[in-house]
Amino acid sequence: MTKRLAGNVPKALSAPVSQGYSIDARKLTTRLLNASIKSGVSKGRHITILNPDARHNLAVGIVKRCSLSFAGSVGYYCCAFCDGISATIEGNSGWGLGDNLMSGSIVIRQDAGASVGASMRGGQILVWGNAGARAGISMKGGTLVIAGNSGFLTGFMMQRGRIIVMGGVGDAAGDSMYEGIVYVGGEIGSLGVDAKTESATRSEEVELRAFLKALKFRDDILPRRFKKIVSAKRLYQYDSLEPLERERLVI
Amino acid sequence: MCGIAAILYKTGESTRSQAVGLQLREMLYSMRHRGVDSTGVNIAGQHFGTDYVVRVVVSEDQGASHAIEGVRNAIAALGGSVVFINDFGRFRRIGLNYSGDLGKLSDSILSVKGAEIHSIGRSSEVIKDVGDAYELDKKHHFSKVNGTHGLGHVRLATESQVDITHSHPFWAYPFPDITVVHNGQLTNYHKLKREFQQRGFRFQTHNDSEVIAVYIADKLSRRRKLGDVLEESLDDLDGTFTYVVSTDSGIGMAKDRWxxxxxxxxxxxxxxxxxxEEVALRxxxxxxxxxxEPQEHEVLTWNVSLAPRIKVRLN
Structure with a gap:
């Protein structure tokens, strides 16, 4: 399962950038700002959002291949409901960064707030700092990479995909997860309900290392071994197939 | 939802009298999307030039001046002397010298028909009203108030009425300078409140957050450290909460286990x-x-490192 998912993870998209330009968020309401981002995106340009000022709901609902960067911190639900974006955030984020991401890539240079990658279904999110509580809550696909530590309830109710935490995770890791894998390089505070640890296989380790190196993680900061948290499936009541997959099975 | 904010200047005399009011106004206004029912601040580390400043709000049912006269008489009856009264509509800021028991003074003011106490402090005062931070400032000019630390709150009412009485910060009746702002809901506050009431404590509202203030003040009055008290509150308080408490010497925060x-x-x-939210920090x-970002079940405190400024009056 891991290998198949890994194959599906898109590399950081290089959008068809013709000429970049910037938008000063300070001068615009959130609604106007998002409209400006969308119209710029449709012209295929790289957009830099200046003074994002930790405001909420920036760059939501963009379903085109595009390239964005935020010159500062963003608030709640940044890049939520997006499909195909490639975004970089130079500061921190509030709750729910990349909520429901379908595909594309989000990179955040500092810390992510709680619920990063909530319900994401594809693509990848890379947090260079730490993540707050409930990272990858209800994840349904894709890869969430956290270079620092991740908080309480990491991978809570996760249904698919994988979370790779280079540092440690807090208490109740993998609580009530159905499917998917949480890899942890550091310490695990405690395991959540119906979660268990397994040892990663040799091939998984090799694949993980190759994946992380491709993200420019230096060899010397990669953990020596990864712990692996999966569902113990004692409370398992779950059909992990997407509707399309189920149709295919029936046929 | 609710939003809370606080700021503290850590070091010494040189940094006393910072623009805490102004900064709180900007922080709270930036979080107005978290609640516009009411806004309130507590600005601490002030020099009043009197023993206490009492913040009261009076009902206009029988005329504000009537109630104010009652408050004046109540203070005088206990041997206190009013030095100044500042007028902000229904609100009064009363500077007074008083050397007796603060519980008696509070009870006496509260017994005046139509009077409520927002705070009694030796170096801090609570300013709160309905509306957003700029509306509050327009009426009460709190952005001009300086101090060493302070906290504030924007409210989206969940547990009790939308009015001035139920807006934050809550002062810990009748302990001077202890105030709380709270984001969340307590589920066991009825029980806690009953226990306090049985011990003779008084509450001015039906709000859950007022119980936190009294809980902390009660423990602090028994010479406990703020950090230890906050730690204990994590287990004693049930529900969701992130709260910040301000004392005469600093601030502390506690975050629930979820x-x-x-x-x-x-x-x-x-x-x-x-x-x-970070938007306020910006x-x-x-x-x-x-x-x-503090994690679950976490407590932090910060102190203003000032030499003790409060002189105990010995009569």
Whole structure:
């Protein structure tokens, strides 16, 4: 399962950038700002959002291949409901960064707030700092990479995909997860309900290392071994197939 | 939802009298999307020139001046002397000298028909009203109030009425200078409140957050350390909460075991700013992107390192 998912993870998209330009968020309401981002995106340009000022709901609902960067911190639900974006955030984020991401890539240079990658279904999110509580809550696909530590309830109710935490995770890791894998390089505070640890296989380790190196993680900061948290499936009541997959099975 | 914010200047005499009011106004206004039912602040580390400043709000049912006269008489009856009264509509800011028991003074003021006490402090005062931070400032001019630390709140009412009485910060009746702002809901506050009432404590509202203030003040009055008290509160309080408490010497925060409510902190050598959202921190630290998010079941405290300024009056 891991290998198949890994194959599906898109590399950081290089959008068809013709000429970049910037938008000063300070001068615009959130609604106007998002409209400006969308119209710029449709012209295929790289957009830099200046003074994002930790405001909420920036760059939501963009379903085109595009390239964005935020010159500062963003608030709640940044890049939520997006499909195909490639975004970089130079500061921190509030709750729910990349909520429901379908595909594309989000990179955040500092810390992510709680619920990063909530319900994401594809693509990848890379947090260079730490993540707050409930990272990858209800994840349904894709890869969430956290270079620092991740908080309480990491991978809570996760249904698919994988979370790779280079540092440690807090208490109740993998609580009530159905499917998917949480890899942890550091310490695990405690395991959540119906979660268990397994040892990663040799091939998984090799694949993980190759994946992380491709993200420019230096060899010397990669953990020596990864712990692996999966569902113990004692409370398992779950059909992990997407509707399309189920149709295919029936046929 | 609710939003909370606090700021504290850490070091010594040189930094006393900072623009805490102004900064709180900007922080709270930036979080107005978290609640516009009411806004309130407590600005601490002030020099009043009197023993206490009492903040009261009076009902206009029988005329505000009638109630104010009652408050004046209540203070005088206990041997206190009013030095000044500032007038902000229905609100009064009363500077007074008084050397007796604060419980008696509070009860006496509260017994005046139509009077409610927002705070009694030796160096801090609570200013709160309905509306957003700028509306509050327009009426009460709190942005001009300086101090060493302070906290504030924007409210989206969940547990009790939308009015001035039930807006935050809550003062811990009748302990001077202890106030609380709270984001969340307590589920066991009825029980706690009953226990306190049986011990003779008085509450001015039906709000859950007022119980936190009294809980902390009660323990602090028994010479406990703020950090220890906050730690104990994590187990004694049930529900979701992130709250900040202000005392005469500093601030502290506690976050529940579910990490259900947001909170971020930005700390430098001189200042610490805390808020529900980073958007508020950006008002006082426009460029410094370092910030930490406390995790579940966490407690932190910060102190203003001032020499003790409060002289005990010995009559």
């Amino acid at each position: 990490s259900a409510k947001p909170f971020v902190i930005l700390e430098t050598d001189e200042i610490v700013g805390v808020a529900s 008002r006082i630290f426009p460029d410094d992107v370092r910030r930490v």
